[in-house]
Amino acid sequence: MSIDVIKPGLLSSLQDAGRRSYASLGVGRAGAMDVPAWRLANALVGNTSGEAALEITLAGPMLRFRQDAVIAVTGGVIEARADDQLLPPWTSCFLPAGTLLRLGGIQHGCRSYLAVRGGFDSAPVLGSRSTDLHACIGPLDGRAIQAGDVLTIGERAAAPWFHSGRHVKALRWGLDPQPWLGYAQEPLALMRGHHYNALDDASQQALFAQHFLISKDSNRTGSRMDGALLRLRQALELVSEATLPGTLQLPPSGQPILLLAEAPVTGGYPRIGQLAAVDLPRVAQLRPGDAVYFRETAMDEALQRLREREQSLQRLLQRIEQRLEST
Known part of the structure; x- marks a missing residue:
């Protein structure tokens, strides 16, 4: 075929x-x-x-x-x-x-x-x-x-x-x-990253208080975000460290990049946040120009939401299989 x-x-x-x-x-x-x-x-x-x-x-x-x-x-x-x-x-x-x-x-x-x-x-x-x-x-x-x-x-x-x-x-x-x-356009859940404390006070506040727009330069590797300029307290000299989908990096431009499905396995930019995995599909459906808001979350909440989503999805997959068999 x-x-x-x-x-x-x-x-x-x-x-x-x-x-x-x-x-x-x-x-x-x-x-x-x-x-x-x-x-x-x-x-x-x-x-x-x-x-x-x-x-x-x-x-x-x-x-x-x-x-x-x-x-x-x-x-x-x-x-x-x-x-x-x-x-x-x-x-x-x-x-x-x-x-x-x-x-x-x-x-x-x-x-x-x-x-x-x-x-x-x-x-x-x-x-x-x-x-x-x-x-x-x-x-x-x-x-x-x-x-x-x-x-x-x-x-x-x-x-x-x-x-x-x-x-x-x-x-x-x-x-x-x-x-x-x-459809509800709720804020995306973000955990503090390894270099979150390297942000200055104003940038820490802006990350969770202001919105960003998905840039037209976004792709399957990452969503570039236009909005408030985020700054470090001082320049950092970093070696490359592990990254994965959902890692929020801060390049020298001050505009964060949220890594997605084709994320590299390492990166040298400061890692200021990590998106809850349950919210990655929502990011996949954002278009250039769409607004993004972050809210702070913790690992326990992120894992619980992921478990609940997976349980709901499994129930639906089983229901689809049963419905097709009975059609």
Whole structure:
């Protein structure tokens, strides 16, 4: 099974859970920016083994399906049309062979996920099919999809909740995206970093009292933030230290950088904060110009919120599996 890329969209790349346990070799994680959205997209098509999906940024691609396929689109709210039929988001859809899928601009959020039953297939690199755009590792030589690419789909039995045919179909039920897209715009939970106390008093206050704007120069490596200039009490001479997604660094410009999925494994800038992991998917859905507010949190609270999110997500994944089996 395969898919022809007619138009690539703004930035679309294959992503799964990412590369774990290779930081000692200098290899970062990469992987889906919004992990819950990626997992839910896979669940809606009946994938259960962490298959790669297509991560779409701001504007989606145009794809032609050579064979019948079952797809789901989650994450940021995006218009999806199969030939001339508007597809509902956050549910399972059947596309007959020859269907032209058009994914338009994302109307709310920043990233959407297209999952296909069977997953996007490519040779794993260090155990992952994720594309690391910064390091050029992964499918398609570590780059985003381009017009003319042919994307291979893994073999999987036909979805029992759809009968093959010549027409586009969608289930009559789907998921509510609101709990997963941060419509409430609550502050992001940030723990004090190793170099927080190196900030001067005014900067310590500003970090948790003022807002920042996501810069247009942001990408999968990090979100640059425009706003109050943060300053150190005195210049620091640092050796590179470990970093990971969620690390908030302070470069000489005084404008913080929040590291994301393609974060380097080490960095030499002061680490003034660490974002609670549970809030990373919310950052993934922020667009250039969106406002960011931080609130201070502690490790215990951050871990408890992550546990609660994972429990909620697991319950929903089980419910999806049961609902598909009974459809």
